[in-house]
Amino acid sequence: MRTYLVTGGAGFIGSNYIHYMFKKYGDEIRIINLDALTYAGNLENLKEVEGRENYTFIRGDICDKDTVSSIFAQYDIDRVVHFAAESHVDRSIRNPEVFVQTNVLGTAVMLNCAKQAWELPDGSFQEGKRFLHVSTDEVYGSLEEEGEYFYETTPYDPHSPYSASKAGSDMLVKAYMDTYKFPANITNCSNNYGPYQFPEKLIPLIINNALQGKKLPVYGDGKNVRDWLYVEDHAKAIDMVQEKGRLFETYNVGGHNEKQNIEIVNIIIETLQEMLPESDPRKQLVSKELITYVEDRKGHDRRYAIAPDKIREEIGWEPETMFKEGIRLTIQWFFEHEDWMRSVTSGDYQKYYEEMYNTK
Ligand code: NAD
Ligand code: DAU
Numbered sequence: 001m002r003t004y005l006v007t008g009g010a011g012f013i014g015s016n017y018i019h020y021m022f023k024k025y026g027d028e029i030r031i032i033n034l035d036a037l038t039y040a041g042n043l044e045n046l047k048e049v050e051g052r053e054n055y056t057f058i059r060g061d062i063c064d065k066d067t068v069s070s071i072f073a074q075y076d077i078d079r080v081v082h083f084a085a086e087s088h089v090d091r092s093i094r095n096p097e098v099f100v101q102t103n104v105l106g107t108a109v110m111l112n113c114a115k116q117a118w119e120l121p122d123g124s125f126q127e128g129k130r131f132l133h134v135s136t137d138e139v140y141g142s143l144e145e146e147g148e149y150f151y152e153t154t155p156y157d158p159h160s161p162y163s164a165s166k167a168g169s170d171m172l173v174k175a176y177m178d179t180y181k182f183p184a185n186i187t188n189c190s191n192n193y194g195p196y197q198f199p200e201k202l203i204p205l206i207i208n209n210a211l212q213g214k215k216l217p218v219y220g221d222g223k224n225v226r227d228w229l230y231v232e233d234h235a236k237a238i239d240m241v242q243e244k245g246r247l248f249e250t251y252n253v254g255g256h257n258e259k260q261n262i263e264i265v266n267i268i269i270e271t272l273q274e275m276l277p278e279s280d281p282r283k284q285l286v287s288k289e290l291i292t293y294v295e296d297r298k299g300h301d302r303r304y305a306i307a308p309d310k311i312r313e314e315i316g317w318e319p320e321t322m323f324k325e326g327i328r329l330t331i332q333w334f335f336e337h338e339d340w341m342r343s344v345t346s347g348d349y350q351k352y353y354e355e356m357y358n359t360k
Helices: 012-028 065-074 089-094 097-118 161-180 202-211 231-244 261-275 309-315 323-336 338-344 348-356
Strands: 002-007 029-035 055-059 079-082 130-136 184-189 191-193 216-219 225-230 250-253 258-260 291-294
Touching: 002 012, 012 029, 012 231, 029 065, 065 097, 079 097, 079 231, 089 161, 097 130, 097 161, 130 161, 130 231, 161 184, 184 231, 191 231, 191 323, 202 216, 202 261, 202 323, 216 261, 225 231, 225 261, 225 323, 231 250, 231 309, 250 309, 258 261, 261 291, 261 323, 323 338
Parallel strands: 002 029, 002 079, 029 055, 079 130, 130 184, 184 250, 191 225, 216 291
Antiparallel strands: 225 258
16 A cells, blocks of 8 residues: 655645545555645545545644654654645735745755655665655746746746745755755746635635625736646646656646636626525625726736646646636635635634735
Protein backbone atom coordinates (compact mmCIF):
# COMPACT_ATOMS: atom_id res chain seq x y z
CA MET A 1 0.00 0.00 0.00
CA ARG A 2 1.50 3.32 -1.06
CA THR A 3 1.66 5.97 1.66
CA TYR A 4 1.19 9.68 0.96
CA LEU A 5 2.19 12.49 3.28
CA VAL A 6 -0.04 15.44 2.36
CA THR A 7 0.78 18.78 3.99
CA GLY A 8 -1.94 21.42 4.26
CA GLY A 9 -4.63 18.82 3.56
CA ALA A 10 -7.22 20.66 5.65
CA GLY A 11 -7.11 23.70 3.36
CA PHE A 12 -8.97 24.34 0.14
CA ILE A 13 -6.95 22.49 -2.50
CA GLY A 14 -5.45 19.94 -0.10
CA SER A 15 -8.87 18.73 1.09
CA ASN A 16 -10.17 18.52 -2.49
CA TYR A 17 -7.05 16.52 -3.38
CA ILE A 18 -7.62 14.09 -0.49
CA HIS A 19 -11.24 13.55 -1.58
CA TYR A 20 -10.11 13.05 -5.16
CA MET A 21 -7.45 10.50 -4.17
CA PHE A 22 -9.78 8.41 -2.01
CA LYS A 23 -12.41 8.48 -4.76
CA LYS A 24 -9.81 7.29 -7.25
CA TYR A 25 -7.74 4.81 -5.23
CA GLY A 26 -10.05 3.82 -2.33
CA ASP A 27 -8.24 1.44 0.03
CA GLU A 28 -5.20 1.06 -2.20
CA ILE A 29 -3.47 4.06 -0.61
CA ARG A 30 -2.85 5.50 2.84
CA ILE A 31 -2.90 9.26 3.43
CA ILE A 32 -1.26 11.03 6.36
CA ASN A 33 -2.45 14.64 6.50
CA LEU A 34 -0.14 17.07 8.34
CA ASP A 35 -1.80 20.42 8.92
CA ALA A 36 -1.33 23.14 11.53
CA LEU A 37 -5.00 24.20 11.28
CA THR A 38 -4.37 27.89 10.82
CA TYR A 39 -7.39 30.10 10.07
CA ALA A 40 -7.39 28.49 6.59
CA GLY A 41 -7.42 24.88 7.75
CA ASN A 42 -10.70 23.24 8.64
CA LEU A 43 -11.35 19.63 9.62
CA GLU A 44 -14.97 20.04 8.50
CA ASN A 45 -13.56 19.81 4.97
CA LEU A 46 -12.57 16.21 5.66
CA LYS A 47 -15.53 14.90 7.65
CA GLU A 48 -16.37 12.27 5.03
CA VAL A 49 -12.92 10.68 5.21
CA GLU A 50 -12.04 11.01 8.89
CA GLY A 51 -13.33 7.54 9.78
CA ARG A 52 -11.29 5.73 7.13
CA GLU A 53 -8.67 3.31 8.41
CA ASN A 54 -6.28 4.41 5.68
CA TYR A 55 -6.46 8.10 6.69
CA THR A 56 -4.61 9.78 9.57
CA PHE A 57 -4.71 13.43 10.57
CA ILE A 58 -1.76 14.93 12.44
CA ARG A 59 -1.98 18.46 13.73
CA GLY A 60 1.47 19.96 13.39
CA ASP A 61 3.59 22.68 11.88
CA ILE A 62 5.72 22.01 8.80
CA CYS A 63 8.36 24.32 10.31
CA ASP A 64 8.78 21.94 13.23
CA LYS A 65 11.62 19.56 12.33
CA ASP A 66 10.89 17.13 15.15
CA THR A 67 7.27 16.69 14.13
CA VAL A 68 8.07 16.22 10.46
CA SER A 69 10.99 13.85 10.97
CA SER A 70 8.98 11.77 13.44
CA ILE A 71 6.31 11.27 10.76
CA PHE A 72 8.96 9.99 8.34
CA ALA A 73 10.32 7.72 11.09
CA GLN A 74 6.89 6.31 11.94
CA TYR A 75 5.52 5.79 8.43
CA ASP A 76 7.23 4.57 5.30
CA ILE A 77 6.30 7.60 3.22
CA ASP A 78 6.35 7.02 -0.56
CA ARG A 79 4.96 10.29 -1.78
CA VAL A 80 4.94 13.81 -0.36
CA VAL A 81 2.40 16.26 -1.75
CA HIS A 82 3.27 19.61 -0.26
CA PHE A 83 0.37 22.09 -0.21
CA ALA A 84 0.86 23.72 3.21
CA ALA A 85 1.43 27.42 2.81
CA GLU A 86 0.12 30.84 3.62
CA SER A 87 -1.84 31.44 0.42
CA HIS A 88 -3.62 34.80 0.38
CA VAL A 89 -1.94 37.72 -1.39
CA ASP A 90 -3.78 40.45 0.56
CA ARG A 91 -2.71 38.94 3.88
CA SER A 92 0.89 38.80 2.62
CA ILE A 93 0.79 42.52 1.90
CA ARG A 94 -0.35 43.21 5.48
CA ASN A 95 1.82 40.66 7.25
CA PRO A 96 4.66 39.27 5.12
CA GLU A 97 6.77 37.55 7.78
CA VAL A 98 4.59 34.52 8.36
CA PHE A 99 4.70 33.90 4.59
CA VAL A 100 8.48 33.64 4.67
CA GLN A 101 8.34 31.46 7.76
CA THR A 102 5.78 28.96 6.48
CA ASN A 103 6.40 29.00 2.75
CA VAL A 104 10.20 29.20 2.69
CA LEU A 105 11.34 27.76 6.00
CA GLY A 106 8.53 25.20 6.12
CA THR A 107 9.44 23.93 2.65
CA ALA A 108 13.10 23.70 3.67
CA VAL A 109 12.12 21.53 6.65
CA MET A 110 9.93 19.31 4.47
CA LEU A 111 12.71 18.85 1.91
CA ASN A 112 15.35 18.12 4.48
CA CYS A 113 13.29 15.59 6.41
CA ALA A 114 12.29 13.79 3.18
CA LYS A 115 15.91 13.77 2.04
CA GLN A 116 17.11 12.30 5.33
CA ALA A 117 14.43 9.62 5.27
CA TRP A 118 14.85 8.61 1.63
CA GLU A 119 18.61 8.97 1.05
CA LEU A 120 20.75 5.81 0.71
CA PRO A 121 24.37 5.59 1.97
CA ASP A 122 25.72 6.23 -1.56
CA GLY A 123 23.76 9.48 -1.84
CA SER A 124 21.12 8.12 -4.19
CA PHE A 125 17.46 7.84 -3.16
CA GLN A 126 15.21 4.88 -2.48
CA GLU A 127 13.38 3.72 -5.58
CA GLY A 128 9.89 5.11 -6.16
CA LYS A 129 9.98 7.98 -3.65
CA ARG A 130 8.67 11.31 -4.93
CA PHE A 131 8.09 14.78 -3.56
CA LEU A 132 5.65 17.12 -5.29
CA HIS A 133 5.81 20.80 -4.46
CA VAL A 134 2.53 22.59 -5.21
CA SER A 135 3.27 26.10 -6.43
CA THR A 136 1.63 28.94 -8.27
CA ASP A 137 1.73 30.83 -11.56
CA GLU A 138 2.25 34.03 -9.56
CA VAL A 139 6.00 33.32 -9.37
CA TYR A 140 6.24 34.32 -13.05
CA GLY A 141 5.03 37.85 -12.36
CA SER A 142 2.51 39.75 -14.45
CA LEU A 143 1.59 39.74 -18.15
CA GLU A 144 0.34 42.79 -19.99
CA GLU A 145 -0.38 41.68 -23.51
CA GLU A 146 -3.00 39.33 -24.80
CA GLY A 147 -1.30 36.38 -26.44
CA GLU A 148 1.58 36.20 -23.93
CA TYR A 149 1.64 33.16 -21.65
CA PHE A 150 3.61 31.71 -18.77
CA TYR A 151 5.74 28.75 -19.85
CA GLU A 152 7.91 26.58 -17.59
CA THR A 153 10.88 28.50 -19.04
CA THR A 154 9.47 31.96 -18.20
CA PRO A 155 11.89 33.70 -15.79
CA TYR A 156 10.65 34.17 -12.24
CA ASP A 157 9.53 37.73 -11.44
CA PRO A 158 7.38 37.63 -8.29
CA HIS A 159 5.89 40.86 -6.95
CA SER A 160 3.91 40.25 -3.78
CA PRO A 161 5.37 38.90 -0.53
CA TYR A 162 3.22 35.80 -1.16
CA SER A 163 4.59 35.14 -4.64
CA ALA A 164 8.14 36.00 -3.55
CA SER A 165 7.89 33.45 -0.74
CA LYS A 166 6.49 30.82 -3.13
CA ALA A 167 9.31 31.61 -5.57
CA GLY A 168 11.77 31.14 -2.70
CA SER A 169 10.26 27.76 -1.90
CA ASP A 170 10.40 26.71 -5.58
CA MET A 171 14.08 27.68 -5.68
CA LEU A 172 14.79 25.48 -2.68
CA VAL A 173 13.12 22.52 -4.40
CA LYS A 174 15.14 23.22 -7.54
CA ALA A 175 18.32 23.42 -5.44
CA TYR A 176 17.59 20.00 -3.88
CA MET A 177 16.98 18.51 -7.31
CA ASP A 178 20.14 20.05 -8.80
CA THR A 179 22.42 19.41 -5.84
CA TYR A 180 21.29 16.03 -4.56
CA LYS A 181 19.20 14.67 -7.47
CA PHE A 182 16.39 14.72 -4.93
CA PRO A 183 13.33 13.07 -6.56
CA ALA A 184 10.89 15.93 -6.92
CA ASN A 185 8.57 17.83 -9.23
CA ILE A 186 7.10 21.31 -9.08
CA THR A 187 3.67 22.24 -10.40
CA ASN A 188 2.81 25.90 -11.01
CA CYS A 189 -0.94 26.28 -11.19
CA SER A 190 -3.29 29.13 -12.01
CA ASN A 191 -6.23 30.35 -9.85
CA ASN A 192 -8.39 27.55 -8.47
CA TYR A 193 -12.06 27.71 -7.50
CA GLY A 194 -14.54 25.18 -6.14
CA PRO A 195 -15.87 23.63 -2.92
CA TYR A 196 -14.24 24.43 0.45
CA GLN A 197 -12.54 27.63 -0.76
CA PHE A 198 -12.17 30.11 2.07
CA PRO A 199 -14.22 33.29 1.46
CA GLU A 200 -11.24 35.65 1.56
CA LYS A 201 -10.62 34.70 -2.11
CA LEU A 202 -12.58 36.41 -4.91
CA ILE A 203 -15.12 33.74 -5.96
CA PRO A 204 -16.39 32.50 -2.57
CA LEU A 205 -16.30 36.05 -1.17
CA ILE A 206 -18.51 37.32 -4.00
CA ILE A 207 -20.93 34.38 -3.67
CA ASN A 208 -21.20 34.85 0.08
CA ASN A 209 -21.65 38.63 -0.07
CA ALA A 210 -24.13 38.53 -2.97
CA LEU A 211 -26.38 36.07 -1.14
CA GLN A 212 -26.53 38.49 1.78
CA GLY A 213 -27.06 41.60 -0.35
CA LYS A 214 -23.67 42.97 0.77
CA LYS A 215 -21.34 45.11 -1.36
CA LEU A 216 -19.21 43.23 -3.89
CA PRO A 217 -15.71 44.75 -3.66
CA VAL A 218 -13.87 44.92 -6.99
CA TYR A 219 -10.28 46.14 -6.82
CA GLY A 220 -9.11 48.95 -9.12
CA ASP A 221 -10.77 48.97 -12.56
CA GLY A 222 -11.84 45.31 -12.32
CA LYS A 223 -9.94 44.46 -15.49
CA ASN A 224 -7.17 42.36 -13.98
CA VAL A 225 -7.18 38.93 -15.57
CA ARG A 226 -6.86 35.54 -13.86
CA ASP A 227 -6.86 32.08 -15.46
CA TRP A 228 -9.44 30.00 -13.54
CA LEU A 229 -9.29 26.23 -13.03
CA TYR A 230 -11.81 24.01 -11.26
CA VAL A 231 -10.04 22.55 -8.21
CA GLU A 232 -10.73 18.90 -9.04
CA ASP A 233 -8.87 19.37 -12.32
CA HIS A 234 -5.89 20.60 -10.32
CA ALA A 235 -6.08 17.56 -8.00
CA LYS A 236 -6.08 15.31 -11.04
CA ALA A 237 -3.08 17.11 -12.54
CA ILE A 238 -1.08 16.66 -9.34
CA ASP A 239 -1.80 12.94 -9.30
CA MET A 240 -0.91 12.59 -12.98
CA VAL A 241 2.37 14.46 -12.55
CA GLN A 242 3.35 12.11 -9.71
CA GLU A 243 2.39 9.06 -11.75
CA LYS A 244 3.57 10.02 -15.22
CA GLY A 245 5.73 13.14 -14.98
CA ARG A 246 9.47 13.06 -15.54
CA LEU A 247 11.35 13.56 -12.29
CA PHE A 248 13.03 16.94 -11.74
CA GLU A 249 10.61 18.66 -14.12
CA THR A 250 8.27 21.59 -13.59
CA TYR A 251 4.75 21.43 -15.05
CA ASN A 252 2.48 24.44 -15.50
CA VAL A 253 -1.18 23.70 -14.80
CA GLY A 254 -4.00 25.82 -16.22
CA GLY A 255 -6.85 25.67 -18.63
CA HIS A 256 -6.84 28.73 -20.91
CA ASN A 257 -9.77 30.17 -19.04
CA GLU A 258 -8.80 33.81 -18.72
CA LYS A 259 -11.37 36.21 -17.36
CA GLN A 260 -11.34 39.77 -16.06
CA ASN A 261 -12.40 40.04 -12.42
CA ILE A 262 -15.46 42.09 -13.34
CA GLU A 263 -16.55 39.34 -15.75
CA ILE A 264 -16.26 36.81 -12.92
CA VAL A 265 -18.39 38.98 -10.63
CA ASN A 266 -21.04 39.43 -13.34
CA ILE A 267 -21.11 35.69 -14.12
CA ILE A 268 -21.58 34.88 -10.42
CA ILE A 269 -24.48 37.32 -10.11
CA GLU A 270 -26.16 36.02 -13.28
CA THR A 271 -25.67 32.37 -12.26
CA LEU A 272 -27.04 33.02 -8.76
CA GLN A 273 -30.10 34.70 -10.29
CA GLU A 274 -30.62 31.70 -12.59
CA MET A 275 -30.14 29.10 -9.87
CA LEU A 276 -32.13 30.63 -7.01
CA PRO A 277 -35.82 29.70 -7.09
CA GLU A 278 -38.41 32.52 -7.09
CA SER A 279 -39.48 31.50 -3.59
CA ASP A 280 -35.99 32.07 -2.14
CA PRO A 281 -35.85 35.54 -0.50
CA ARG A 282 -32.13 35.81 -1.38
CA LYS A 283 -33.10 36.15 -5.05
CA GLN A 284 -34.24 39.75 -4.37
CA LEU A 285 -30.89 40.58 -2.74
CA VAL A 286 -28.59 39.44 -5.54
CA SER A 287 -28.03 42.38 -7.87
CA LYS A 288 -25.36 44.03 -10.04
CA GLU A 289 -26.02 47.20 -8.07
CA LEU A 290 -24.00 45.65 -5.26
CA ILE A 291 -20.79 45.92 -7.32
CA THR A 292 -18.51 48.46 -5.64
CA TYR A 293 -15.14 49.50 -7.03
CA VAL A 294 -12.67 49.84 -4.17
CA GLU A 295 -9.03 50.87 -3.77
CA ASP A 296 -6.71 48.68 -5.81
CA ARG A 297 -4.50 45.98 -4.27
CA LYS A 298 -0.93 47.30 -3.83
CA GLY A 299 1.32 46.02 -6.64
CA HIS A 300 -1.69 44.28 -8.22
CA ASP A 301 -0.51 41.91 -10.99
CA ARG A 302 -2.41 42.69 -14.17
CA ARG A 303 -2.76 39.36 -15.91
CA TYR A 304 -1.89 35.69 -15.39
CA ALA A 305 -2.20 33.12 -18.17
CA ILE A 306 -0.75 29.63 -18.18
CA ALA A 307 0.47 27.77 -21.25
CA PRO A 308 -0.37 24.16 -20.34
CA ASP A 309 1.27 22.65 -23.47
CA LYS A 310 3.91 20.62 -21.60
CA ILE A 311 1.55 18.84 -19.20
CA ARG A 312 -0.88 18.15 -22.05
CA GLU A 313 1.74 16.81 -24.45
CA GLU A 314 3.88 14.80 -21.99
CA ILE A 315 1.26 13.60 -19.52
CA GLY A 316 -2.05 13.88 -21.33
CA TRP A 317 -3.67 16.13 -18.70
CA GLU A 318 -6.37 18.54 -19.79
CA PRO A 319 -8.98 20.38 -17.74
CA GLU A 320 -12.34 18.65 -17.85
CA THR A 321 -14.63 21.18 -16.19
CA MET A 322 -15.56 24.20 -18.25
CA PHE A 323 -16.07 27.42 -16.29
CA LYS A 324 -19.83 27.57 -16.89
CA GLU A 325 -20.23 24.13 -15.36
CA GLY A 326 -17.59 24.64 -12.64
CA ILE A 327 -19.17 27.84 -11.34
CA ARG A 328 -22.58 26.15 -11.14
CA LEU A 329 -21.07 23.19 -9.26
CA THR A 330 -19.35 25.64 -6.90
CA ILE A 331 -22.50 27.68 -6.26
CA GLN A 332 -24.54 24.50 -5.77
CA TRP A 333 -21.96 23.34 -3.22
CA PHE A 334 -22.24 26.64 -1.33
CA PHE A 335 -26.05 26.37 -1.39
CA GLU A 336 -25.75 22.93 0.20
CA HIS A 337 -23.14 23.97 2.77
CA GLU A 338 -24.56 27.10 4.36
CA ASP A 339 -23.42 25.85 7.77
CA TRP A 340 -19.85 25.56 6.53
CA MET A 341 -19.93 29.16 5.31
CA ARG A 342 -21.52 30.35 8.56
CA SER A 343 -18.90 28.63 10.67
CA VAL A 344 -15.86 29.86 8.69
CA THR A 345 -17.15 33.44 8.58
CA SER A 346 -17.77 33.73 12.30
CA GLY A 347 -15.18 35.09 14.72
CA ASP A 348 -11.82 36.07 13.22
CA TYR A 349 -13.15 36.35 9.68
CA GLN A 350 -15.34 39.32 10.67
CA LYS A 351 -12.34 41.13 12.07
CA TYR A 352 -10.27 40.38 8.97
CA TYR A 353 -13.09 41.56 6.72
CA GLU A 354 -13.64 44.82 8.61
CA GLU A 355 -9.93 45.68 8.55
CA MET A 356 -9.36 44.62 4.94
CA TYR A 357 -12.40 46.37 3.49
CA ASN A 358 -12.64 49.28 5.97
CA THR A 359 -16.19 48.42 6.92
CA LYS A 360 -15.86 49.26 10.60
P1 NAD B 1 -5.27 27.37 1.92
O1 NAD B 1 -4.83 28.65 2.51
O2 NAD B 1 -6.72 27.13 1.68
O3 NAD B 1 -4.75 26.15 2.80
C1 NAD B 1 -3.47 26.11 3.35
C2 NAD B 1 -3.44 24.98 4.38
O4 NAD B 1 -2.10 24.90 4.90
C3 NAD B 1 -4.39 25.18 5.56
O5 NAD B 1 -5.06 23.98 5.85
C4 NAD B 1 -3.45 25.58 6.69
O6 NAD B 1 -3.94 25.19 7.98
C5 NAD B 1 -2.19 24.82 6.31
N1 NAD B 1 -0.98 25.42 6.89
C6 NAD B 1 -0.62 26.73 6.87
N2 NAD B 1 0.54 26.90 7.52
C7 NAD B 1 0.94 25.67 7.93
C8 NAD B 1 2.06 25.20 8.65
N3 NAD B 1 3.02 26.03 9.09
N4 NAD B 1 2.16 23.87 8.91
C9 NAD B 1 1.19 23.02 8.49
N5 NAD B 1 0.10 23.42 7.82
C10 NAD B 1 -0.03 24.74 7.55
O7 NAD B 1 -4.45 27.24 0.56
P2 NAD B 1 -4.88 26.64 -0.85
O8 NAD B 1 -5.56 27.68 -1.63
O9 NAD B 1 -5.51 25.33 -0.62
O10 NAD B 1 -3.43 26.44 -1.49
C11 NAD B 1 -2.69 25.25 -1.27
C12 NAD B 1 -1.36 25.33 -2.01
O11 NAD B 1 -1.59 25.52 -3.40
C13 NAD B 1 -0.49 26.50 -1.56
O12 NAD B 1 0.85 26.06 -1.54
C14 NAD B 1 -0.70 27.55 -2.65
O13 NAD B 1 0.44 28.36 -2.78
C15 NAD B 1 -0.89 26.68 -3.86
N6 NAD B 1 -1.74 27.24 -4.93
C16 NAD B 1 -2.98 27.77 -4.66
C17 NAD B 1 -3.76 28.23 -5.71
C18 NAD B 1 -5.15 28.79 -5.46
O14 NAD B 1 -5.77 29.31 -6.38
N7 NAD B 1 -5.70 28.71 -4.26
C19 NAD B 1 -3.29 28.17 -7.03
C20 NAD B 1 -2.02 27.65 -7.26
C21 NAD B 1 -1.25 27.17 -6.21
O1 DAU C 1 -2.74 32.46 -9.46
C1 DAU C 1 -2.72 31.54 -8.41
C2 DAU C 1 -3.00 32.23 -7.10
O2 DAU C 1 -4.38 32.56 -7.11
C3 DAU C 1 -2.66 31.39 -5.89
O3 DAU C 1 -1.28 31.16 -5.86
C4 DAU C 1 -3.09 32.10 -4.60
O4 DAU C 1 -2.86 31.27 -3.48
C5 DAU C 1 -4.57 32.42 -4.70
O5 DAU C 1 -4.97 33.15 -3.57
C6 DAU C 1 -4.86 33.22 -5.97
O6 DAU C 1 -4.31 34.56 -5.89
P1 DAU C 1 -5.10 35.84 -6.44
O7 DAU C 1 -4.60 37.03 -5.75
O8 DAU C 1 -5.14 35.84 -7.92
O9 DAU C 1 -6.61 35.43 -5.92
P2 DAU C 1 -7.75 36.29 -5.19
O10 DAU C 1 -8.97 35.41 -5.17
O11 DAU C 1 -7.29 36.88 -3.93
O12 DAU C 1 -8.01 37.46 -6.22
C7 DAU C 1 -8.39 37.20 -7.56
C8 DAU C 1 -8.48 38.54 -8.28
O13 DAU C 1 -9.62 39.25 -7.76
C9 DAU C 1 -7.29 39.44 -8.06
O14 DAU C 1 -7.03 40.17 -9.25
C10 DAU C 1 -7.74 40.41 -6.95
C11 DAU C 1 -9.23 40.51 -7.20
N1 DAU C 1 -10.07 40.73 -6.00
C12 DAU C 1 -9.92 39.89 -4.93
C13 DAU C 1 -10.68 40.03 -3.80
C14 DAU C 1 -10.48 39.11 -2.60
C15 DAU C 1 -11.05 41.72 -5.98
O15 DAU C 1 -11.22 42.46 -6.97
N2 DAU C 1 -11.81 41.86 -4.85
C16 DAU C 1 -11.66 41.07 -3.75
O16 DAU C 1 -12.38 41.29 -2.73
